[in-house]
Amino acid sequence: MFDGFMESFRLAREAGRHSVAMRHRLAAYWASLGLVLLAAFLVLASALGMFSRSEEQLQSVLHLHQDVEVAAIVDQVEILTAHGLTLAKQASDVLTATLGDTSVSQLNDDPDKIERFEKILYSPLVDTLRAAPCNGAYLILDATINTGAEKADTSRAGLYLRFANLSNESSIDQDITLYRGIADVARSNEVELHNRWRMEFDVSLVDGYADTVGQPAEGFAGHALWTDRRHLTDTWERIMLLSVPIEGADGLVAGICGVELSDLYFRLTHPVQTSEFGSIVTLLAPVENGQVLVSKGMTGSLEGTFLADTDVLAIEEGKCFNTYVGESGSFLGVHTRLNMETVDGLSMHAVTLVPKSHYAAAASADRITLIVVSLIFLAFAVGAAVFFSRRFVRPISESLALLQKDPQGKMRSTGISEVDDLIAFLHTRSERPSGASLPPDIEDLLEEFSGNAATLTATERTILSHYAEGCEVADIAQRMFISIHTVRKHNANIYKKLDIGSKEELVLYLELFRRCDRLDDILN
Amino acid sequence: MRYRWGILLIAVMTAISLALAGCSSSNDATDQPTTISIWHVYGAQTDSPLNDLIDEFNSTVGEEEGVRVEVTMVSNNNNIHEDILAAASDGPNAPALPDIFVAYPKTVLAMPDENVLIDFRDYLSEDELAAFVPEFLEGGMVNDRLVSLPVAKSTELMFVNKTAFDRFAEATGAKLSDLETWEGLFATAIDYAAWTDAQTPDVANDPKAFFVHDFHFNYFQVGVESLGEDFFSNDRIAFGPAFDQAWDPYARAALSGGVWLSGGYATEPLRTGDSIVSVASSASVLYFSNEVIYPDNTSENVELIALPCPTFESGDALVMQRGAGMCVVKSTPEREQAAITFLKWLTEPERNTQFAISTGYMPVVSAAFDSYLPEAIENLSEQKYIELYKAFLETQDGFEFYVSPQFESYLAIETAFEDNVRNVLRAGRADYAAFDGEAPSIGSISEECLDKIKAISNG
Numbered sequence: 001m002f003d004g005f006m007e008s009f010r011l012a013r014e015a016g017r018h019s020v021a022m023r024h025r026l027a028a029y030w031a032s033l034g035l036v037l038l039a040a041f042l043v044l045a046s047a048l049g050m051f052s053r054s055e056e057q058l059q060s061v062l063h064l065h066q067d068v069e070v071a072a073i074v075d076q077v078e079i080l081t082a083h084g085l086t087l088a089k090q091a092s093d094v095l096t097a098t099l100g101d102t103s104v105s106q107l108n109d110d111p112d113k114i115e116r117f118e119k120i121l122y123s124p125l126v127d128t129l130r131a132a133p134c135n136g137a138y139l140i141l142d143a144t145i146n147t148g149a150e151k152a153d154t155s156r157a158g159l160y161l162r163f164a165n166l167s168n169e170s171s172i173d174q175d176i177t178l179y180r181g182i183a184d185v186a187r188s189n190e191v192e193l194h195n196r197w198r199m200e201f202d203v204s205l206v207d208g209y210a211d212t213v214g215q216p217a218e219g220f221a222g223h224a225l226w227t228d229r230r231h232l233t234d235t236w237e238r239i240m241l242l243s244v245p246i247e248g249a250d251g252l253v254a255g256i257c258g259v260e261l262s263d264l265y266f267r268l269t270h271p272v273q274t275s276e277f278g279s280i281v282t283l284l285a286p287v288e289n290g291q292v293l294v295s296k297g298m299t300g301s302l303e304g305t306f307l308a309d310t311d312v313l314a315i316e317e318g319k320c321f322n323t324y325v326g327e328s329g330s331f332l333g334v335h336t337r338l339n340m341e342t343v344d345g346l347s348m349h350a351v352t353l354v355p356k357s358h359y360a361a362a363a364s365a366d367r368i369t370l371i372v373v374s375l376i377f378l379a380f381a382v383g384a385a386v387f388f389s390r391r392f393v394r395p396i397s398e399s400l401a402l403l404q405k406d407p408q409g410k411m412r413s414t415g416i417s418e419v420d421d422l423i424a425f426l427h428t429r430s431e432r433p434s435g436a437s438l439p440p441d442i443e444d445l446l447e448e449f450s451g452n453a454a455t456l457t458a459t460e461r462t463i464l465s466h467y468a469e470g471c472e473v474a475d476i477a478q479r480m481f482i483s484i485h486t487v488r489k490h491n492a493n494i495y496k497k498l499d500i501g502s503k504e505e506l507v508l509y510l511e512l513f514r515r516c517d518r519l520d521d522i523l524n
Numbered sequence: 525m526r527y528r529w530g531i532l533l534i535a536v537m538t539a540i541s542l543a544l545a546g547c548s549s550s551n552d553a554t555d556q557p558t559t560i561s562i563w564h565v566y567g568a569q570t571d572s573p574l575n576d577l578i579d580e581f582n583s584t585v586g587e588e589e590g591v592r593v594e595v596t597m598v599s600n601n602n603n604i605h606e607d608i609l610a611a612a613s614d615g616p617n618a619p620a621l622p623d624i625f626v627a628y629p630k631t632v633l634a635m636p637d638e639n640v641l642i643d644f645r646d647y648l649s650e651d652e653l654a655a656f657v658p659e660f661l662e663g664g665m666v667n668d669r670l671v672s673l674p675v676a677k678s679t680e681l682m683f684v685n686k687t688a689f690d691r692f693a694e695a696t697g698a699k700l701s702d703l704e705t706w707e708g709l710f711a712t713a714i715d716y717a718a719w720t721d722a723q724t725p726d727v728a729n730d731p732k733a734f735f736v737h738d739f740h741f742n743y744f745q746v747g748v749e750s751l752g753e754d755f756f757s758n759d760r761i762a763f764g765p766a767f768d769q770a771w772d773p774y775a776r777a778a779l780s781g782g783v784w785l786s787g788g789y790a791t792e793p794l795r796t797g798d799s800i801v802s803v804a805s806s807a808s809v810l811y812f813s814n815e816v817i818y819p820d821n822t823s824e825n826v827e828l829i830a831l832p833c834p835t836f837e838s839g840d841a842l843v844m845q846r847g848a849g850m851c852v853v854k855s856t857p858e859r860e861q862a863a864i865t866f867l868k869w870l871t872e873p874e875r876n877t878q879f880a881i882s883t884g885y886m887p888v889v890s891a892a893f894d895s896y897l898p899e900a901i902e903n904l905s906e907q908k909y910i911e912l913y914k915a916f917l918e919t920q921d922g923f924e925f926y927v928s929p930q931f932e933s934y935l936a937i938e939t940a941f942e943d944n945v946r947n948v949l950r951a952g953r954a955d956y957a958a959f960d961g962e963a964p965s966i967g968s969i970s971e972e973c974l975d976k977i978k979a980i981s982n983g
Contacts, residue, residue, distance in 0.1 A: 111819065145821040155821065164569075165603045175603065177569065182819075183796045192788045195569040195811045197795060199821050236572045236598065268596065268619075278556060303559035303594060306587065358556060 026389030027382075034381020038374060045370070054277075054363040058332065058354070059320035061275050066334050066352040069270070069282045073350050076133050077340055081224040083132040084244035084258045090124045091139055091257055096249040104254035107143035107157070111182070114145055114157045118185045121159060126176065126189075128259065129161050133269070136162040136239070136260030138180070139246070140201050142213045142253075145182075154204040159185065162194065162260065196234035205233060208243055208343040209256060217247035225343045228286060228296040229263060238263040240298060243343070263298050263309065270300030278358025279304030286346035287335060290315050292324060296346065305355050307331065323356065330356040399423050438516070446518070449509055452498045453522035460494050463487065465523045467503075468510045557590045558862040560623035563597035563604050565848065566676075566883045570810055572598050573882035577870065585869050591862040596622060601848055605631045605935065612636055621853045623863050628848045630928075630935045632666045642852045643669040647864045656871075660888045663927055664849045672849030675870055676885030678806040679925065680742065680833050680844045681915050683790075685800040685816065687826035692716055692800070703801065706747065706834045709735060710773035713782030716800075721781070729957045731781035738790040738804040740945050741938045742844050744770055746926050750839035759931045761941065763978050770836070775970035778949040779956045785946045797824075803833055805846050809884035809912050828908045830915040832922065845925040847885060884912055937981075944980050948973045 098117060099106055107114050121139055129137040140158035149155065160180035178186035179194040180201050186193050203209040207227045212220060227241045240261045248254030266284065273280040285297025292313040299309045306328050313324035313331065324331040333353035340348040396419050403423060413420050438446070456464065459480075466476045473491070477484045491503075500506055513519045566574035578593045586592055596619075597604065608625055610618035612635045621640070632638050644664075645653065653661065656674060664672035682703065692698055696719055702708035717731035724730055737743050744767060748755040751766035761767070777783045784790075784799045791811040793799035797818050802808075809830070817823045833843045852863045870879060873891035880887040881900045887893065901913045928934065952973040956966060 111821075149821045150823070165597065165599045165607070183792075183798075187786060190787065193792045193795065195791070197792075199817050234571065235569050236567060236575050237569075264596070267594075301594070302592075304556055305559075306557060306592070355556075361556075 024389070026392055027385040030385025030388060031382050034378060034385065038377055038381070041377070042374070054359070054366050055320055058277050058359055058362075061277060061280070062321050062332070062334050062352050062354070065273055065275075065280050065282075066336060066350065069352060070336050070338070070350045072270075073284060073338060077338070080132055080134055080242055080259050080261075081244075083128050083134075083137075084224050084242050085222065087124060087128050087137070087139065087257045088244040088246045091121055091255070092247045094120050095141075095246070095254055099249050101249045103250045103252070104142050104248045107141065108147050109145070111145045114141070114143065115182050115184060117141070118157070118159050118181055119188065122161075122185055122189055125159055125161055129163070129176065130174075132259055134259040135262050135265040136160065136179070137258070138201075138241070138260065139255065139257040140203065140206065140209065141246075141255040142248075144200060151202070154202050155200040156203045156209075156255070157182075157200050158255065160201070161191075164192065202233070206241075206243070206256070212243075212245050212256060213253050215253050217245060217251055217253050220245040220253060223341075224258070225341050226348065227343050228293075228346055229298060232262070261298065266298035267301050270298075272301040272303040272305075274304070275354070277354045277362045279354065281305060281307060281353050283349075283351035283353065284338075285349060285351055286342070287315070287337070287349045287351075288346065292335065292349070292351055293346075294326070297348070304358075305329075305353075307353070307355070324351075324353060332356050332359050395419070442512075446512070446516070446521075449498060449513075450518075450521045455497045456494060460490055460497070461523060463490050464494060464510075467506060468514070468519055468523060557586070557592040558858045559592045559594055560859055560862050560866070561594050561596045563599065563607070563622045563625040564595070564850075565598070565600055565604065565626050566807075566879075567598055567810055568600055569598070573810075574598075574879065577875070577879055578866075581866060581869055585865070589862075589865055591865050593624075593866050601626070601628060601631075605634070609634055612640065623855060623859055624850055624852055624866070626848045627672060627851050629664065629666050629672055629930045631848075632671050632851060633930060633932050634935060638666060638669070638671060640854055641669075641671040642854050642860055643671065644673050644852070645670050647860070648868075652868070655873075655889045655891060657888055657890055657893075659927075663845075666930065672851050673867055673871075674847065674849045674888040675867070675876070676807075676880045676883060677845060677847035677888055678885045679846065679916065679919055679923075680738075680746075680803055681806045681912065681919065682831045682833055683794070683802050683804060683808065683812060684829050684831060685794055685826050686829045687824070688797070688800040688816075692719060695719060700831070703831065704834055705837050706743075706770070707773050707837055709801070709834050710777035710782070713777040713801075714780045715782075717777075717780045717782035729781075733784035733793060733799040734782045734801055735777065736784035736790045736793050736799045736802045738802065738808070739938075739942065741941050743774065743803070744941075745928065746842055746844050747836060747839065749926055750836055750842035752840075756929060756931075759933055759937075761937065761981055763981070768974065771974050772967075772970060775949060775952070775973055776966050779953050779966050779969055779973075781953060781957070783949075785950045785953065787946065805884070806830075806886075806912060806916060807846075807884040809908055812908065814908065828911070830908070830911040832915050832919045841923045842926050843919055843923045845927050847888075881909075881913070884909075886916065941977075941981065944977055948976045948980075 094117065095104060098113070098120075107117065125137050125139060129135075138158060138160035140156050143157050144152050144155050145157055146152060158180060159178070161176050162179050164175035164177045176191045177194040178191055178197060180198055182199060183193060183197070203213075207230075208225055212223075224242055224244050227243070229238050229240050231237075232239045242258040242261075243256040244258050245253040246255040246257055270282045279302075281302055282300035283292065283294060283297055285299075286293045292315060294307070294309055294311045294313060299307070302309070308326075308328040311326035311328045313326040315335075316323040316325065318332075321332050321334050324333055331353040332355075333351060335349045335351040338348045338350055342348060395415060399419070400423075453461070453464070462480065463476055466479060471479065473484055473487050477487045480487070495501065495506070498506070498509075500509065510519070513522060562578070564572075564574055566572055572595075575595055575598065578595060582592050597607070599607075604625055604627060607619060608621070608627060608631055609615075611621045632641065635641075653670075660674040660677055661670065664670055664674055666672070684700070684703070686700075689698070689700065693700075696715055698712050698715060702712045713734035716734035720732035721730055745755045747770035748762075748764070748766040751769060753764045753766035754762055755767075756762060774783065778785060784793045786793075789808070789811065790799075790802035790804040791808055791813075794802055795813055795816065797816045812828055814825050814828055815823050816826050835841050850867055852860060852867070854860065870876065871889055873887070873889050874896050876887040876889050877892040877896035877900050879885075880892070881897070881904070887897060901910075901917075904910045904913060952969050956964075956969050
């Protein structure tokens with residue numbers, strides 16, 4: 001009997017070791033559900049293109065910027081062309097009025113006439129400079145003040161006015177300097193000479209001049225040609241020139257005129273646009289043989305990028321946008337051909353670029369956002385799983401604790417019918433077993449033992465009660481202030497009266513009485 | 525035990541986030557430079573040595589540290605002054621303030637709120653500040669704040685077209701030594717006007733100007749101070765006896781046609797052969813050309829020399845010190861630090877020497893004078909620069925430097941005086957030239973002009 005009891009205890013302990021708490025199971029279920037939802041979200045996000053969102057956004061941003069810039073540049077070019085043609089017409093009229101139907105070469109070696117001519121044309125040139133979106137305006141005549149001077153072959157009279165200060169985009173109050181022209185023209189109009197002033201132009205440095213001047217003007221009607229970017233002699237500035245032929249009274253091209261765009265002016269009038277993909281820059285540059293020749297064009301503000309304005313960018317065509325690779329890095333962008341005729345036949349394009357690294361950082365930021373959102377979702381799911389499983393299990397745990405503390409007490413409802421049923425069932429089983437509920441032979445055994453216990457003396461019953469409390473012989477001797485020998489002597493009497501042979505048998509009986517809640521039957 | 529999961533998860537998330545954030549910020553530093561704008565005066569419309577240095581900075585230290593300097597204006601101090609005031613006042617069509625600009629304290633004083641500028645003492649350590657010549661730093665102080673960091677200093681020197689002067693000297697016996705005093709210079713100017721007028725006997729009254737001064741205001745200011753009087757009194761021109769003393773030889777030469785009275789910089793009439801001697805900033809060397817272009821479009825390569833500024837016979841050897849400083853506009857900590865990075869780089873002794881000597885200036889850090897300047901001067905190859913620094917060193921040895929006082933109306937007084945003196949003397953010159961035979965004495969016209977100047981200035 002004792003062995004069977006111990007075996008049942010051992011099995012119960014083993015079962016406890018392998019079982020998993022309900023709240024842990026519940027937490028795992030909830031977390032699994034969270035993971036499934038997360039996976040569903042990621043699949044959905046992927047299906048909706050959220051992972052490629054940056055690419056589409058960049059494409060949209062680039063094209064929007066490009067459309068605006070192309071419109072602005074086309075507008076600017078058309079306005080400048082119109083001003084150039086008007087200026088050429090004005091110069092032509094002045095020539096006709098001054099020279100009749102003779103050639104412009106009549107002005108050679110006549111500084112007074114050339115000065116008068118320059119003074120007359122100063123006003124329309126200033127008007128062009130102030131009215132047109134440019135920073136310089138010029139006019140060259142195919143005549144020179146001194147045919148005997150050194151380099152007279154390539155020295156030609158004319159006027160070249162530039163703004164002294166390019167920073168201010170407002171052109172109304174800007175100071176003007178005379179870069180080329182007779183000094184007295186500047187002094188009579190109270191403008192300063194440019195730091196690198198010269199009296200005449202060196203036309204060997206002016207692209208297209210030799211091919212145009214002296215030719216029949218009919219062949220050049222409406223022509224307006226741009227140069228690529230070049231260094232303005234003796235200065236730190238780089239410029240592009242628009243040149244329009246001036247028709248002389250004799251029907252030949254008597255000179256050229258036009259406007260200047262400096263790279264600084266272009267940079268100031270095309271500021272960088274900031275976007276989530278970094279700085280968006282604008283270029284006006286030739287595209288030849290799959291390369292953007294930045295060094296031959298204009299760059300808008302390069303703020304926030306390392307793009308060098310001397311670079312050459314190789315174009316790698318892409319589906320949504322292109323990649324442009326040069327020494328100063330890789331860029332993403334688009335380009336559009338412009339209707340700008342150039343002296344050397346280069347094909348000018350408007351180019352919109354963003355640094356590739358900026359885009360990569362922005363795309364990376366998107367990914368990070370997605371990862372962080374997923375992690376937050378996951379953390380929330382785990383937290384919720386823990387919270388709800390605890391909340392779910394708490395009434396069960398509390399009821400179980402109550403049951404353990406007071407098996408006979410009144411049980412509260414957990415709100416879960418199945419659990420309430422289980423507790424009710426356990427409660428029923430833990431109730432004091434009635435005589436009828438015990439097997440007859442056990443009941444007889446207990447009755448007999450109880451009867452024997454009634455024969456014990458008061459001292460023997462006290463010792464029995466100490467055994468019932470789990471004391472050993474030495475403990476009992478100490479508690480009762482008697483010797484161990486005396487205890488053992490009482491033990492011998494107790495065993496004899498109770499008809500048992502060992503202490504183990506005694507303990508088993510006591511445990512049986514305890515479990516049947518009948519210890520009082522033998523101790524009182 | 526039951527919290528381990530959560531703690532582990534949070535730790536992993538934090539680590540991932542930090543790692544990703546770390547990657548992202550390191551990309552920012554290298555791939556997205558902090559671009560700062562600068563307005564400066566070094567080179568104006570010519571090839572600018574500072575622009576070349578900025579290119580060097582951008583491709584070296586700037587690239588390493590993620591800083592890019594973008595030049596958005598190269599002009600002169602007056603233009604920058606006007607645009608800074610317009611920008612600071614948020615005027616119509618005014619550009620935005622740049623991150624760095626070159627200005628004299630007078631510009632800072634005229635700004636509506638000088639507190640938009642950083643105090644360099646908040647950004648440079650005591651050791652870094654101690655590297656500068658103390659007087660130069662002092663010149664950048666406005667209301668007890670170091671708002672203008674010196675990067676180069678200039679002085680006024682005399683530039684002479686020696687080729688033309690020698691022709692004149694050969695004909696008249698004039699000597700270069702006559703130009704050591706103002707009295708001698710203006711007397712020579714009168715002789716030169718008469719000599720050039722005589723070259724064209726068929727054209728009456730067409731003398732050529734011998735001398736042009738960049739700033740007539742500076743002539744009077746330094747002249748009066750060198751004669752022992754204060755030029756200013758209660759923020760106005762004092763007009764004491766020393767002013768009259770400075771006025772007389774100058775006005776006589778101007779009325780004779782020997783002084784250039786038109787506007788513009790001193791380099792202009794030398795470029796066109798309309799004048800052969802000027803007093804201007806040493807930095808003008810960038811704008812002077814050895815080539816003179818005459819009205820018939822012939823040109824002549826001339827020898828240009830530099831000499832110390834003249835002094836009055838009875839005056840002290842005093843000369844104007846010039847050279848604006850760099851101001852940094854308050855913005856974001858990144859931009860301000862980027863500006864400081866560039867300015868520290870520019871004022872390293874060797875580079876400061878390189879910058880100064882390529883622009884006709886003197887460096888501003890003590891170590892540059894001791895360790896680099898002598899060698900840099902020895903290595904100069906262009907004749908006009910060799911002459912310039914010879915005169916610069918002579919000036920340093922023999923002159924005391926004068927720095928203009930700082931007060932709010934300084935620039936207005938300077939501008940008005942400059943215009944008034946030129947206009948009054950031009951009118952006087954026309955009067956004097958118009959009379960023939962019984963002309964009033966030049967002395968009386970000079971006195972009339974002086975009275976007008978005093979009346980206008982005090983009015």
